[in-house]
Amino acid sequence: MIGDRQLTPEEAAYADEASRKIRALVPPDLPERMDRNEILYPKDYLRAMAKHHYLGVQVPATFNGGGLTILHDALVNEMAGHWGSATLACSRSFTSHGGFILWKYGSDYLHDHYLRPTLAGEKFVCQALTEPGTGSDAAAIETTAERRGQTYVLNGQKRFIDGAQSVDFIIVAAKVRRGGREAMAMFCVDTDRPGYVIKEVQSDWMGFRGLGSAWIAFENLEIPATNLIGEESQGWKILMEELALERVVATRAQLGQAHRALSIAANYAEHRRTFGKRLRDHQHIAFKVAELATRLDAAYLLNTRAARLLQEGRGKEARLEVAMAKLAGVEAAWEVVDESLQILGGIGYTKKYPVERILRDVRASRLTAGSTEMMRLIIQQVAFDRLRDPDFRGELVGRELEGSPVQGPRRETTR
Ligand SMILES: Cc1cc2nc3c(=O)[nH]c(=O)nc-3n(C[C@H](O)[C@H](O)[C@H](O)COP(=O)(O)OP(=O)(O)OC[C@H]3O[C@@H](n4cnc5c(N)ncnc54)[C@H](O)[C@@H]3O)c2cc1C
Structure with missing residues (x-):
C-alpha cells in the first residue's frame, strides 16, 4: 500500500x-x-x-x-x-x-x-485444532469422534480456542479411528450441546484479547452424523485448505496493523524534534522508515501472489508461496511494529498511541496458523527440491582440488 x-x-x-x-x-x-x-x-x-x-x-x-x-x-x-x-x-x-x-x-x-x-x-463460528498434547504436529491430535449409528460421540481437549466462550458452533478436527492424518475428519460442533465444557478461560495472555478464548473439553458430546464436513477421508485435505487460506488472509491483517503502526511512527517523526531538528531529519530515522516501508511492501507482494495462486486452485503446488507469504508477512509485521515503537521512544511504550497493543497482538501471529518454524520447514523442503541441480558434482564436495564442482555447459534454469 x-x-x-x-x-x-x-x-x-x-x-x-x-x-x-x-x-x-x-x-x-x-x-x-x-x-x-x-x-x-x-x-x-x-x-x-x-x-x-x-x-x-x-x-x-x-x-x-x-x-x-x-x-x-x-x-x-x-x-x-x-x-x-x-x-x-x-x-x-x-x-x-x-x-x-x-x-x-x-x-x-x-x-x-x-x-x-x-x-x-x-x-x-471459531475453529479448534490445537490440543494440550500437540499444536504444530497437527496429525498427532488425540480428540476422537466415534461413529455410533446416526451420531458421532466426541471426546478430547482443545486449548487456545479463540471464541470458545461465545460462538454458536466450532469447526473441530477429530480422529474417527486410530491413526495419523488419514484418520482425521472435520465437524461442526454446536456449543450448546451437553458435554461441551470450558475448562479454563484464557483471557490474561499477552495480547490478542477480547475473543473469549478458552481451554475446552468434549466429554461424550454427541453430534448428528450430518455435521461431518465432507467425507471422513477428507479431513486432512480440508484442514490443509483451511490453513492455507488462513495463512494468507489472516497475515494480511498483520500487515494492515503494521502499516498503521508505521504510519503513526512516520507522522510522529515529522513533528518530534531532538537535537534541534525533526526526528525524520536524522538520517538514521529516515533510513529506518525507508527500510521498514520496503520490508512491508515486499510482504504485501508475497501475500498478493499467494492469494492469486489459491484463487486459481493451485494451493497444493503453492505450498512454498503460501508459507513464504506467512513467514515474510508475520516477521515483517513484528519487525515493523517493534521499530515503529522504537521511533516513538518512551511514549510508544504507553497507551497514548495504539502501537504497544499492536505489538502485543502481532506477536501471536508468529505462533498461530503454523508457526514461523513450521513455515521454514515447509519452505526448505520445497526449496531444496527446486534448487537441486543435476549437474552439480556432489562427489567432489571436499575434494574440490580434483576438479571443478560444476562442469560442462551451464544449465538453463527454469526459475
Ligand atoms: C493468541 C493465540 C491464539 C490461538 N488461537 C487458536 C485457535 O483459535 N484455534 C486453535 O486450534 N489453536 C489456536 N492457537 C494455537 C496455535 O495454533 C498453537 O499455539 C501453535 O500451533 C503452536 O502449537 P503449540 O503451542 O502446541 O507449540 P508446539 O507445537 O509445542 O511448539 C513449541 C515451539 O517449538 C517449535 N517447533 C515445534 N516443532 C518444531 C520442529 N519440528 N522444528 C523446529 N521448531 C519446532 C514451534 O514453532 C514453537 O515455537 C492459538 C495460539 C495463540 C498464541
Whole structure:
C-alpha cells in the first residue's frame, strides 16, 4: 500500500472503499475494549460487516458471501487490521476460511444450517485444532469422534480456542479411528450441546484479547452424523485448505496493523524534534522508515501472489508461496511494529498511541496458523527440491582440488 501492491484498478478501488467503510464501522474504542477483555467476541461488529458483505468475501453471493476472490477477502482483512485490531480481523477471518470450507465441502444441510446464517452475521463460528498434547504436529491430535449409528460421540481437549466462550458452533478436527492424518475428519460442533465444557478461560495472555478464548473439553458430546464436513477421508485435505487460506488472509491483517503502526511512527517523526531538528531529519530515522516501508511492501507482494495462486486452485503446488507469504508477512509485521515503537521512544511504550497493543497482538501471529518454524520447514523442503541441480558434482564436495564442482555447459534454469 505504500507502493503499488500489484492490484488491478478494480481491486484497488475495492480496497479503498473497504478502508473507508471499515474505518466507519469500527467503533473508536472497540480495539481497546477488546484488549481489556470487556468484550468476549465482537458480534455487533460482525453483524455490521455482514451487512456490507465483508464476511466470506470469496464465497458465492447465493450463500450470503461476497461473490469475489480470496484477494478481495485478504484486502478486507487488511483494513480490519489497519482500522481495528488483529482480534477484530481474526473474528471475521474465522467466517472467511471456515465459510470457505463449509461452502466447498459442506452438504446442503450444512449450507443452510451453518454457512448462510454465519455469513449473514446471525451465527458465530471459531475453529479448534490445537490440543494440550500437540499444536504444530497437527496429525498427532488425540480428540476422537466415534461413529455410533446416526451420531458421532466426541471426546478430547482443545486449548487456545479463540471464541470458545461465545460462538454458536466450532469447526473441530477429530480422529474417527486410530491413526495419523488419514484418520482425521472435520465437524461442526454446536456449543450448546451437553458435554461441551470450558475448562479454563484464557483471557490474561499477552495480547490478542477480547475473543473469549478458552481451554475446552468434549466429554461424550454427541453430534448428528450430518455435521461431518465432507467425507471422513477428507479431513486432512480440508484442514490443509483451511490453513492455507488462513495463512494468507489472516497475515494480511498483520500487515494492515503494521502499516498503521508505521504510519503513526512516520507522522510522529515529522513533528518530534531532538537535537534541534525533526526526528525524520536524522538520517538514521529516515533510513529506518525507508527500510521498514520496503520490508512491508515486499510482504504485501508475497501475500498478493499467494492469494492469486489459491484463487486459481493451485494451493497444493503453492505450498512454498503460501508459507513464504506467512513467514515474510508475520516477521515483517513484528519487525515493523517493534521499530515503529522504537521511533516513538518512551511514549510508544504507553497507551497514548495504539502501537504497544499492536505489538502485543502481532506477536501471536508468529505462533498461530503454523508457526514461523513450521513455515521454514515447509519452505526448505520445497526449496531444496527446486534448487537441486543435476549437474552439480556432489562427489567432489571436499575434494574440490580434483576438479571443478560444476562442469560442462551451464544449465538453463527454469526459475
Ligand atoms: C493468541 C493465540 C491464539 C490461538 N488461537 C487458536 C485457535 O483459535 N484455534 C486453535 O486450534 N489453536 C489456536 N492457537 C494455537 C496455535 O495454533 C498453537 O499455539 C501453535 O500451533 C503452536 O502449537 P503449540 O503451542 O502446541 O507449540 P508446539 O507445537 O509445542 O511448539 C513449541 C515451539 O517449538 C517449535 N517447533 C515445534 N516443532 C518444531 C520442529 N519440528 N522444528 C523446529 N521448531 C519446532 C514451534 O514453532 C514453537 O515455537 C492459538 C495460539 C495463540 C498464541
